[in-house]
Amino acid sequence: MxxxxxxxxxxxxxxxxxxxxxxxxxxxxxxxxxxxxxxxxxxxxxxxxxxxxxxxxxxxxxxxxxxxxxxxxxxxxxxxxxxxxxxxxEHVLLYNLKETIPEEEYICNLEEAEMVRPREHITILTYSRMRYHVMQAAKTLVNKGYDPEVIDN
Known part of the structure; x- marks a missing residue:
């Protein structure tokens, strides 16, 4: 605005x-x-x-x-x-989450998915609220020796 x-x-x-x-x-x-x-x-x-x-x-x-x-x-x-x-x-359950955002102006590209965690063993494609669950699952996989890639579409 x-x-x-x-x-x-x-x-x-x-x-x-x-x-x-x-x-x-x-x-x-x-x-x-x-x-x-x-x-x-x-x-x-x-x-x-x-x-x-x-x-x-x-x-x-x-x-x-x-x-x-x-x-x-x-x-x-x-x-x-x-x-x-x-x-x-928007997923209504995301409204209460707090995130750090850049101070300077930035623009999200709506035509590209976001590479949240680039790695190599497995690719997990997610969107909206499931991103937070997937990131928890990715931590579990890392602890088990895997290196998951996460893409938020």
Whole structure:
């Protein structure tokens, strides 16, 4: 949000309350009420915001298995020159984990898997919350003399 003034956060209670899981805590204070917007869940409004040039980040919970948002995306005709929408599914049990992150700005490449532990005996492919379980399993394998590689996709 520091880099792009068109990015805004929209969703239920994402403003000063900080979201249901507190993942947007502090954003309203930092970026203001015009960029961190408490809204009802209204897929068409989110799509409309994107069509006007905004880059909305939407907190939707729990994920709607009927795919109302996906249906809205499919029905809209986007100009080929616009960036494609990105949908990121997060595991709710990861929200309370604390990690060390770099102080300087960094960008995650969404088109490549992350090589978490490069080694040679066995390759374990994982994603989301299972990464933490796999890393524990990798430690066990190392203690037994194996050298597992871990890739987070």
């Amino acid at each position: 520091d880099r792009d003034p068109h990015v805004c956060v929209m969703g239920e209670d994402v403003g000063h309350y900080g979201g249901s899981y507190k993942v947007t805590k502090g954003l309203a204070d930092k970026f203001g009420d015009l960029r961190v917007l408490d809204t009802p869940i209204c897929e068409n409004a989110f799509i409309g915001a994107a069509m006007t040039g905004l880059r909305p980040v939407i907190e939707v919970h729990p994920w709607d298995p009927d795919g109302c948002l996906l249906d809205s995306l499919q029905r809209q005709r986007f100009d080929e020159s616009r960036e494609n929408p990105v949908i990121l599914f």
